[in-house]
Amino acid sequence: MSDWPAALTALSLAEARDGLARREFSARELTENYIAVVEVVRPLNAFITETPDQALAMAKAADERLARAEGRPLDGIPIAVKDLFCTKGVLTTAGSHILDGFHPPYESTVTEKLWQAGAVMLGKANLDEFAMGSSSTTSYYGPVENPWRRRPNGRAGDNRPVVAGGSSGGSAAAVAAHAAMAATGTDTGGSIRQPASFCGIVGLKPTYGRCSRWGVVAYASSLDHPGPMTRTVRDAAIMLRAMAGHDLKDSTSAPLPVPDYEAGLTGEIRGMRIGVPREYRVEQMPGEIEALWQQGVDWLREAGADPVEISLPHTKYALPAYYIIAPAEASSNLARYDGVRFGLRVGAASLDEMYELTRAAGFGAEVRRRVLIGTFVLSAGYYDAYYLKAQRVRALVARDFAKAFEEVDAILVPTAPSAAFAIGDNTDDSIAMYLNDVFTVPANLAGLPAISVPAGLSADGLPLGLQIIGRAFDEEGILRVAQVLESAAEFRHLPAFIAGKT
Amino acid sequence: MLIKGRTGEWETVIGLEVHAQIVSEAKLFSGAATAFGAEPNTQVSPVDAAFPGMLPVINRHCVEQAVKTGLGLDAEVNFVSVFDRKNYFYPDLPAGYQISQYLQPVVGHGRVVLDMPDGRTREIGITRLHLEQDAGKSLHDQHPNLTFVDLNRAGIGLMEIVSEPDLRSAEEAGLYLRKLRSILRYLGTCDGNMEEGSLRCDANVSVRRPGEPYGTRCEIKNLNSVRYVMQAIAYEAQRQIELIEEGGQVVQQTRLFDVGRGVTRPMRSKEEAHDYRYFPDPDLLPLVLDPAWVEQLRAGLPELPDTKKARFISSLGLSPDDATVLVAEQATALFFEQVATGRDPKMAANWVTGDLFAALNRLGIGIEQSPVSPSQLGGLIDLIADGTISGRLAKDVFVEMIATGADPATIVENKGLRQVTDEGAIAAAVDAVLAAQVDKVAEYRSGRDKLYGFFVGQVMRATQGKANPTLVNDLLKKKLTG
């Protein structure tokens, strides 16, 4: 017997778009299906706020446009929005207690573009507090649970819920559990790609400057990248086109036209040179990850590409550099949460006491840790040794990539050094948790586009992703390679949460 | 200028940090308005209030104003400068950081020339000028246990202009501030209005024995009039001298000037040592200026007070004192030049700095509000020059012009003040006076030369002051000796 409430949610975004255009079903039906699934997946805690009424109103407007044959690129497509994007009049929390009750009087540029394209908002997705994390367990609103479970016959006796990855874990879980057709994410050190890998979906971090940061709660401004999370590469191409574009309100936004990414999905990668960096073969990497990576190389070779071993010598130093730069920027970006103009205030007789008590109560342990580290590395006497040093290393990491891209057209690496781990693991060892981002952080430091594609299952039956990194603003190139990988991998598995209910 | 203490002479060393609000419609990084005096929090955008996800975009005009000011201070313009975040918590600093420029300001070394009272000039070095955001306003006196915060001012563009520690007395500090304000107003980059807070000054003050290294300095914050700057510095220097002479030591400190009591006192909220953790603002890229654009701005600069003063002295033959006074305010210089065009410049200068200034002073208004226009004052000078009225009568006409705003010619006509140059009429008046004063004439003729003035006065009175003085002289002399 099936208690899955919806048939339409199995469609990909592209399929649903085409079905809507052919009027095979209405945006209202599609949205109602999704609202029902959003309710079913509540145990995963993927959403902080559900917005069914808004969704239905938006679907109605989409149906009216579709009826007039004035359909827009995403008309009637129900999506989840990472709760880091400000949404006008809708509670926006960044997963933090400190933003209690915050209703922004404005809409982020990226979500505004999505609504202009006709998309329907199902709700605000859970995340690591202020996007600081790789597990989506640090949210004030509780941890996100991955819809996937280890195989019962896997590692003996361990069928604990696993993390969705982070920080865009709620977005990834919602898309993987068919509770959203697509979602927005943000990626500062891997926060789109790593949860995509953990949840068996596609996650694309565009080039820095491709998607506006305006209206996105800032974690580390020079590293924050909004981007799409979807079930297929084609869907990522469609979403990215709607999200991307020059924004005069973001001084770091790139003044470049946005290509038709979907049209670029030709499946043709013959003659493309694919870099395989030897420094990513880290010591502790599980054999199955290494094997999957090799499999990926083989798939691309079979499709006519030309794999080339390359060297990115400073790879090892990207992660420690990131854990100086990101907290430094965060310590400053989070100073505005002071109990004066919005969010939480803990009452006190003096101003400084109000600040200190509010911020102590409002920030969770990981945010506090990063704000303190960031404050320290910027403080008098330590700035040069830590912050400036990290920025110089950042320059070297970027230089490595620039050199590599003189020889190759794209780079293939694993997305993460492991599959999803159990909720509660890695929590008392910060560095073990930070190591999750070892393969994703370099692209953030260099601002390069990178995409994670589900490519296989671990021995435990959990999804594993492969990552393509491209030249700046060559999202078309990595999408094309990603789609070839996607076809070769034929990843058709469903997460336990869905499989168990259908 | 040295100060005599109990144990000998002391020298005051002063450096000023001036915060000049940039004249602009919108704020430095947001599209909110900058007008003074609006209802609280009505000129605030979510960017100014540092709402989550808000980002700064710089106002081109503010950059232009800073560059123009740099050029006006004869300073180096840096073609690449960087915006940094200065991190500290305060309720009127919404983001918890001020966007400022630290290591790479937009303007580097420059200078301001002081016009000293003895007629010499003295050059004061400018260390730098950088762009930064203003903070909001905290009102501490509106409620027994709350501070109120108004963010209207938050985010308005400021130029922070830092001088070298080249100033040596409160008087020099006053001259410097007035000169700087004059340059800013000439450039139109800051209105210089200290009451409204458009121009605020922090003074770093220390004392030393002449020739010795700098002493420990104290910073006096937020001085909002030239008078207070001078009072605060004078007090602070005296305080430090007395402290040292009594065997104490100056502690580096931030202090506030108590306007009511005329003293400085330590600022409580600034006791904790600051660590501003400056770093480049990742929301903004480096500001790169096109050298051609900078040259274009340079070419468009107005004539500034120093150049104008030199020209007034060399081309118009004014005294340095008159020139200094006339160029201090651009409006005065403009007024004067309009009056002087086609007329005797010295005469124009005398009228402007003499009767006009006195009248404006009495009325408590600026030259922009003068009831007498430059062309009217010029007209009055013309009437003197062509002999229509005497210089003495002109003073009366001017009083009438100030009172009524009427043209001098009209006043002269209506009041019948036209000078009498008819020799016959004057001779008749002279004859009448001499006939009426037979005794005095006799005295004069017997050697009392001093009576001559008496006869002139009598003739002028008889002609209501309108008689041409030269003719009166000629005729009187002739007839008395006659």
Add this chain to the structure above:
Amino acid sequence: MALDRATVAHIATLARIRLPEAELEPLAAELSQILNWVEQLSEVDTSGVAPMASVAASGLPMREDQVTDGDCRDAILDNAPRTARGFFAVPKVIE
């Protein structure tokens, strides 16, 4: 480097986060561990390498001097924990 309690307390004050006494020691240990780990960067020869603050390549875009925002006091004050007479209100500050 190893952070001591006093340093942790100092940076917590700079960051305006109140830390209970009992947390200082464990936090000092945790933060020291992270700092020790990032210090592996000292192995990298960065002489002559300019620090990279941003990857964005284009110049700084500029806005025209036009009033396009503001005049929205309610939107600005609506989220505030405490306001009075159109102002934000905070515990009294003594200057």
